[in-house]
Amino acid sequence: MSDAHRLLERISALFRAQLRRVSTEHGLKLVQLEALVYLDSANRYSDTPLALAEYLALTKGTVSQTLKALESSGLITKTPDEQDRRVQHCAVTAEGAAIVADALRIPADDGAPGLESALRSVLRSLQHSADARTFGVCNSCLHHQIEGGRARCGLTGEPLRKADRVKICREHEPVPLRT
Amino acid sequence: MSDAHRLLERISALFRAQLRRVSTEHGLKLVQLEALVYLDSANRYSDTPLALAEYLALTKGTVSQTLKALESSGLITKTPDEQDRRVQHCAVTAEGAAIVADALRIPADDGAPGLESALRSVLRSLQHSADARTFGVCNSCLHHQIEGGRARCGLTGEPLRKADRVKICREHEPVPLRT
DNA sequence: CCATTAAGTTTCGAGTCGAAACCATGAAGA
DNA sequence: TCTTCATGGTTTCGACTCGAAACTTAATGG
Numbered sequence: 001m002s003d004a005h006r007l008l009e010r011i012s013a014l015f016r017a018q019l020r021r022v023s024t025e026h027g028l029k030l031v032q033l034e035a036l037v038y039l040d041s042a043n044r045y046s047d048t049p050l051a052l053a054e055y056l057a058l059t060k061g062t063v064s065q066t067l068k069a070l071e072s073s074g075l076i077t078k079t080p081d082e083q084d085r086r087v088q089h090c091a092v093t094a095e096g097a098a099i100v101a102d103a104l105r106i107p108a109d110d111g112a113p114g115l116e117s118a119l120r121s122v123l124r125s126l127q128h129s130a131d132a133r134t135f136g137v138c139n140s141c142l143h144h145q146i147e148g149g150r151a152r153c154g155l156t157g158e159p160l161r162k163a164d165r166v167k168i169c170r171e172h173e174p175v176p177l178r179t
Numbered sequence: 180m181s182d183a184h185r186l187l188e189r190i191s192a193l194f195r196a197q198l199r200r201v202s203t204e205h206g207l208k209l210v211q212l213e214a215l216v217y218l219d220s221a222n223r224y225s226d227t228p229l230a231l232a233e234y235l236a237l238t239k240g241t242v243s244q245t246l247k248a249l250e251s252s253g254l255i256t257k258t259p260d261e262q263d264r265r266v267q268h269c270a271v272t273a274e275g276a277a278i279v280a281d282a283l284r285i286p287a288d289d290g291a292p293g294l295e296s297a298l299r300s301v302l303r304s305l306q307h308s309a310d311a312r313t314f315g316v317c318n319s320c321l322h323h324q325i326e327g328g329r330a331r332c333g334l335t336g337e338p339l340r341k342a343d344r345v346k347i348c349r350e351h352e353p354v355p356l357r358t
Numbered sequence: 359c360c361a362t363t364a365a366g367t368t369t370c371g372a373g374t375c376g377a378a379a380c381c382a383t384g385a386a387g388a
Numbered sequence: 389t390c391t392t393c394a395t396g397g398t399t400t401c402g403a404c405t406c407g408a409a410a411c412t413t414a415a416t417g418g
Contacts, residue, residue: 013213015187015191016195017235019191020236049367050364050365055196056196057196058199059408060366061368061406062405064367065405084364084365084415086364086413088366103184120186203406209406228396228398229397239396240376240399243398247398264383264384265397266395267396361417361418363414363417364413364415365414366412367411368412369409369410370407373406374404374406375405376404378401379398380398384395386392388391
């Protein structure tokens with residue numbers, strides 16, 4: 001029964017070992033690469049230092065330093081929010097995106113047909129089991145609403161562009177599983 | 180197509196966030212906990228500093244320090260190998276094992292019936308796609324042989340106890356997938 | 359307004375990280 | 389056997405990460 005967690009640990013470790021290799025190739029720290037990958041697929045509610053801190057389970061102080069390093073390397077840019085001047089939106093630059101693409105290129109999605117669906121079901125279970133934030137995409141969110149062909153977030157009330165709906169959101173609330 | 184890697188990244192991040200929480204609870208660094216988890220399920224060919232370095236994709240120098248810290252905290256013990264006096268076997272103490280158990284307790288393997296098999300198939304694909312070491316268990320290894328009811332490692336020629344066969348081995352070579 | 363809360367930054371000390379030098383022990387050849 | 393080389397680990401060093409806590413600035417709410 002703790003078998004699932006052992007498996008998870010092994011999968012996680014394998015993947016992370018690869019991430020670590022890529023990060024050192026590009027002269028980055030592992031955390032910096034992870035931050036880059038996250039920001040590259042975070043929607044506008046979730047591209048802030050605090051959201052990243054929650055995602056990585058780090059303190060905001062630590063994240064602040066990591067982002068400072070990434071910014072001075074020209075891999076991200078920070079722009080303050082229009083409504084709330086306290087929050088900073090972090091965007092990945094073209095150079096940063098190139099590194100992300102390199103990190104996520106899968107060496108063999110050849111011999112693995114069922115891999116993606118297997119991964120999806122793993123992720124779904126995990127999101128329901130984790131006590132912490134789920135960080136899912138809008139499409140799988142309880143707050144996601146469609147009215148007359150237009151997508152809307154029921155939490156903020158704002159309309160969602162197509163690009164935002166497939167990105168990670170920190171406010172994500174998983175739809176309850178039917179049993 | 181890089182979708183699989185994004186999924187993997189998310190799964191990995193979710194799991195790691197939990198590991199990080201547990202590690203800080205116990206006053207450990209993330210890497211220290213990861214090392215502990217690995218050593219707890221590594222067979223006698225694989226419980227050495229070098230094997231751990233390969234598993235985590237870290238340098239042996241770095242790992243040496245991490246292990247020193249763990250040893251002085253009383254979470255592992257190091258004993259030199261009988262045959263080759265250069266290698267050190269690292270064993271997790273009872274206190275260390277307790278932390279591992281805590282880290283791996285899954286908060287809800289309730290609502291997830293297919294989780295384990297899904298994880299297993301993910302791991303299998305990963306092991307075949309990774310260019311690096313696979314770190315599988317003997318049971319799934321090319322070198323694993325059974326002769327007259329007795330298990331043997333075809334690489335070292337040595338007999339395998341039951342306990343060793345379900346542990347992680349650094350010499351693991353995945354059985355080729357039939358297509 | 360003033361107090362409170364919230365998002366980020368800064369500072370500091372402990373620890374991680376990789377690179378490189380180093381120390382053993384084992385193996386292979388002359 | 390005496391070298392020489394390879395291998396498993398440790399040590400040292402400088403750069404960076406980490407969490408905790410103090411701090412800055414901006415929003416919120418009597």
